[in-house]
Amino acid sequence: MYLATTGRPDAPPTPSGVRRRVPGTVLALGTVSLVTDVSSEMVTAVLPLYLVLGLGLSPLQFGLLDGLSTGATALVRLLGGATADRGGRHKTVGGLGYALSALSRLGLLLAGGATGWIAGALGADRLGKGIRTAPRDALITLHSPPEDLGRAFGTHRAMDTTGALLGPLAAFALLWATADAYDAVFAVSFCVGTLGVLLWLLFVPGRGALPARPLGAPAAPPARGGLLAALRAPGYRRIVLCAGLLGAATVGDSFLYLLLQQRLDLDATWFPFLPLGAAAVFLLLAVPAGRLADRLGRRLPLLYGHGALLLAYGLLLTPLPGPLVLTGVLVLLGLFYAATDGVLMALTGPHLTEGRQAGGLALVQTAQALARVGAAVAFGAVWTASGPETALVAALAALAAAVCCAARLLPRDPGPGPGGRPGPETSERTD
Amino acid sequence: MPLPTGASTRTRVWIVVLALLLLGGGATAYTLRAAAGREADTTRTADPGFVLTGGPGTLYARDTATGRVARLDRAAPGGRTAGGPACDRFHAAGGTALCLRRRPGVPARSYVIVLDRQLREVRRMALPGIPSRARVSASGNMLAWTMFATGDSYARSSFSTRTSILDLRTGYLVKNIEQIPLTLGGRRHHAPDVNYWGVSFAADDNRFYATVSTGGRTHLVEGDMAAWSARALRENVECPSLSPDGTRLAFKKRVSDGPREPWRLYVYDLASGREHPVAERRGIDDQALWTDGETLAYGYGGGVWSVPADGTGTPRQLAAGASSPAVPG
Numbered sequence: 001m002y003l004a005t006t007g008r009p010d011a012p013p014t015p016s017g018v019r020r021r022v023p024g025t026v027l028a029l030g031t032v033s034l035v036t037d038v039s040s041e042m043v044t045a046v047l048p049l050y051l052v053l054g055l056g057l058s059p060l061q062f063g064l065l066d067g068l069s070t071g072a073t074a075l076v077r078l079l080g081g082a083t084a085d086r087g088g089r090h091k092t093v094g095g096l097g098y099a100l101s102a103l104s105r106l107g108l109l110l111a112g113g114a115t116g117w118i119a120g121a122l123g124a125d126r127l128g129k130g131i132r133t134a135p136r137d138a139l140i141t142l143h144s145p146p147e148d149l150g151r152a153f154g155t156h157r158a159m160d161t162t163g164a165l166l167g168p169l170a171a172f173a174l175l176w177a178t179a180d181a182y183d184a185v186f187a188v189s190f191c192v193g194t195l196g197v198l199l200w201l202l203f204v205p206g207r208g209a210l211p212a213r214p215l216g217a218p219a220a221p222p223a224r225g226g227l228l229a230a231l232r233a234p235g236y237r238r239i240v241l242c243a244g245l246l247g248a249a250t251v252g253d254s255f256l257y258l259l260l261q262q263r264l265d266l267d268a269t270w271f272p273f274l275p276l277g278a279a280a281v282f283l284l285l286a287v288p289a290g291r292l293a294d295r296l297g298r299r300l301p302l303l304y305g306h307g308a309l310l311l312a313y314g315l316l317l318t319p320l321p322g323p324l325v326l327t328g329v330l331v332l333l334g335l336f337y338a339a340t341d342g343v344l345m346a347l348t349g350p351h352l353t354e355g356r357q358a359g360g361l362a363l364v365q366t367a368q369a370l371a372r373v374g375a376a377v378a379f380g381a382v383w384t385a386s387g388p389e390t391a392l393v394a395a396l397a398a399l400a401a402a403v404c405c406a407a408r409l410l411p412r413d414p415g416p417g418p419g420g421r422p423g424p425e426t427s428e429r430t431d
Numbered sequence: 432m433p434l435p436t437g438a439s440t441r442t443r444v445w446i447v448v449l450a451l452l453l454l455g456g457g458a459t460a461y462t463l464r465a466a467a468g469r470e471a472d473t474t475r476t477a478d479p480g481f482v483l484t485g486g487p488g489t490l491y492a493r494d495t496a497t498g499r500v501a502r503l504d505r506a507a508p509g510g511r512t513a514g515g516p517a518c519d520r521f522h523a524a525g526g527t528a529l530c531l532r533r534r535p536g537v538p539a540r541s542y543v544i545v546l547d548r549q550l551r552e553v554r555r556m557a558l559p560g561i562p563s564r565a566r567v568s569a570s571g572n573m574l575a576w577t578m579f580a581t582g583d584s585y586a587r588s589s590f591s592t593r594t595s596i597l598d599l600r601t602g603y604l605v606k607n608i609e610q611i612p613l614t615l616g617g618r619r620h621h622a623p624d625v626n627y628w629g630v631s632f633a634a635d636d637n638r639f640y641a642t643v644s645t646g647g648r649t650h651l652v653e654g655d656m657a658a659w660s661a662r663a664l665r666e667n668v669e670c671p672s673l674s675p676d677g678t679r680l681a682f683k684k685r686v687s688d689g690p691r692e693p694w695r696l697y698v699y700d701l702a703s704g705r706e707h708p709v710a711e712r713r714g715i716d717d718q719a720l721w722t723d724g725e726t727l728a729y730g731y732g733g734g735v736w737s738v739p740a741d742g743t744g745t746p747r748q749l750a751a752g753a754s755s756p757a758v759p760g
Contacts, residue, residue: 049539052561052579053519056730056754058628058670058683058716113733116691174462176535181465191458198450202443258623268580268593268607269559272538384622384646 025143026152028203029136030159032196036098037160039193040125041167042185043105046175047122050182055113070373073130074366081134081362090135090142090358091206097132098200101125102193109186134362139204141349141357149349150298153342154290161283165276230360235351235411242406243344243364246306247371249402251379251395253278253333256312259388260329264322274330281334282341289338290346298347299410305339306403308332313396317389344368350413474517475499477550481514483523483759484548490722492735492753493521500530500550503750510750515550520562522720523759525571527599531562531578543576545599548759558606560593564718565755568632569675572599573656575630575639594627594641596656611654613643614662622646629670629718633677640671640680651682651699668699670718672727674740678702681709681719681727681740696729698740711738711746720756728756 051057084093107121137153144152171185178184231237257274260266293301312332315325345361352360375395382391438446481502483491492511494501500515515521518530519541528546533539539561545554560578567574574597596605608627613620622645630641639654643663651668654661669683678701683694692714699706709727717729721740728737734751738744749756 178466184465187461188458191454
């Protein structure tokens with residue numbers, strides 16, 4: 001599909017109602033993410049098997065090997081964003097991140113059983129992921145018409161999730177075919193990752209290929225100052241604040257799955273399928289949620305998405321029958337990701353200064369990620385001190401408060417027309 | 432439209448086709464080469480006549496090359512007779528053998544296979560997870576095993592283990608001992624991150640020792656099956672292994688936070704509360720086995736080694752290309 005569409009001009013857009021095409025660059029970025037996610041999820045899926053059965057390590061050792069700390073990842077992401085913004089080097093910086101991750105598979109292959117090298121390779125993979133995220137999202141922002149950003153991010157996230165679902169399947173098929181040759185999984189993952197880098201090099205536009213801003217877009221003052229200079233814009237500042245607030249009230253998925261398992265007395269065999277269910281819902285709803293965000297303005301899906309998470313917490317507290325709770329929580333969790341993950345980026349994009357997109361998006365992502373880590377720690381602490389029910393009630397209250405604050409704080413999309421972005425009918429142009 | 436790389440679309444498509452051929456060919460070649468000679472049958476049962484005997488002190492272990500349980504025997508070719516069942520983890524004592532075998536497929540699942548002295552299958556259960564530890568009590572009545580329960584990419588935030596206990600006398604199975612009331616620091620402890628692993632039974636088949644991990648620390652716990660309770664005794668003790676006389680625990684002690692060789696093998700005297708390192712100075716990541724009252728056996732670097740428990744002597748390799756040592760007695 002990327003082959004068929006990248007030959008088309010991706011800007012300026014030629015909108016024809018809702019049937020406008022997703023820009024070729026976004027499809028190219030989505031394809032790179034899909035291929036890269038197949039590559040990285042292949043490794044992630046077999047790594048525990050390899051370390052525990054192949055090398056005879058204990059589970060705790062596995063935890064120690066698990067690469068970079070959260071703080072280091074956050075720093076790398078901010079640096080990746082800021083560096084990419086200097087002279088519009090999104091393609092170079094992002095490509096470096098993809099290449100680093102692909103090369104890390106080679107490191108796993110050559111490490112043999114040496115745990116120090118394995119830890120190094122896993123760290124390099126994380127480093128690569130941290131570096132590339134912000135430049136890639138900035139490229140999506142730069143190459144999509146502002147009124148279609150929600151759909152662009154939705155498309156990208158759906159393709160990304162597809163790769164994440166395919167990777168483990170590919171890895172286990174390989175293990176089955178080779179009677180547990182873990183090195184074959186690493187080798188194939190390296191080849192798939194290399195393909196991703198190549199697609200990035202060939203089909204992702206570099207500097208100088210930026211489309212002209214469509215009419216009505218805010219004029220771009222030249223970017224000045226450090227990474228935090230963007231925070232002077234009040235709209236952007238509020239988004240960062242809300243990302244942090246909402247993130248701080250989001251308990252980790254693993255806690256929700258654990259609660260589901262306890263609540264339903266679910267057989268452990270089914271435990272790994274819970275995240276799959278949520279991912280499938282995310283995959284299906286990412287594009288519709290993005291389109292809806294383009295129509296309604298992006299703050300509403302973001303708020304409703306967190307509302308879905310709020311309902312999921314509530315559902316876990318109700319005495320409803322088990323299967324209903326299970327289905328409900330998984331659907332709501334998928335809906336939460338569909339309505340917030342890409343939409344937050346789409347909301348942020350138009351508030352960013354020209355030439356500062358990668359750094360700006362990186363800061364929002366980092367604020368959210370760090371806040372979520374804090375939330376997980378706090379949730380675990382409340383659980384330990386007063387039990388899971390109390391922890392869930394506390395999380396529910398915190399999230400409700402955060403959503404209320406965000407509803408007041410979140411800015412509307414900038415653009416022509418009162419009350420936010422006009423619908424596609426009003427922005428329609430005929431050639 | 433400005434072309435991203437200056438090349439025409441046709442050129443770029445051809446580059447991708449060529450790369451697909453090259454990378455696909457490379458991946459296929461590597462996979463075929465890796466698959467060749469790996470036809471090891473992972474469903475093998477014990478050969479007729481291969482049983483859990485051979486005199487006191489006879490050492491059994493998993494043979495890495497065949498994946499089967501082997502009896503170490505200097506006279507045999509290769510120093511071993513690999514005629515046992517195929518297992519990923521193995522332990523045997525008191526006429527009972529415990530074999531953990533991973534099943535292919537996604538998500539990771541394993542068979543827990545209980546065998547008698549003739550290595551005939553007595554019981555088989557399919558449980559989720561990757562085999563990590565297996566232990567049989569000295570009497571052969573109590574079985575415990577630990578499965579590593581993260582095998583999927585979607586819950587990567589932390590690992591988790593699932594430790595089960597099976598009483599062969601009653602057939603009673605505790606699938607996950609996480610629910611056992613745990614006292615830590617004098618208080619009943621509730622936490623979402625409680626994980627148990629590495630069980631070792633006392634001679635009464637009721638008391639047991641294990642590792643519990645919570646809040647980023649590991650503790651030695653003493654459990655009581657009949658009272659169904661557990662209490663933490665001290666910190667930084669993993670994979671305890673009780674000596675045959677019940678006075679000492681061999682265990683893994685965490686000595687560094689880095690990923691390289693973070694553990695050393697120690698012995699802890701239960702009466703005095705004193706601990707001492709053994710003469711093995713390398714990083715050991717295994718639940719040690721008491722081969723007699725004074726000697727420990729453990730896996731290191733793909734082989735089985737042994738060292739005196741009192742801190743004297745030097746490590747000695749018992750078998751290369753082997754793991755999961757057991758002395759069925």
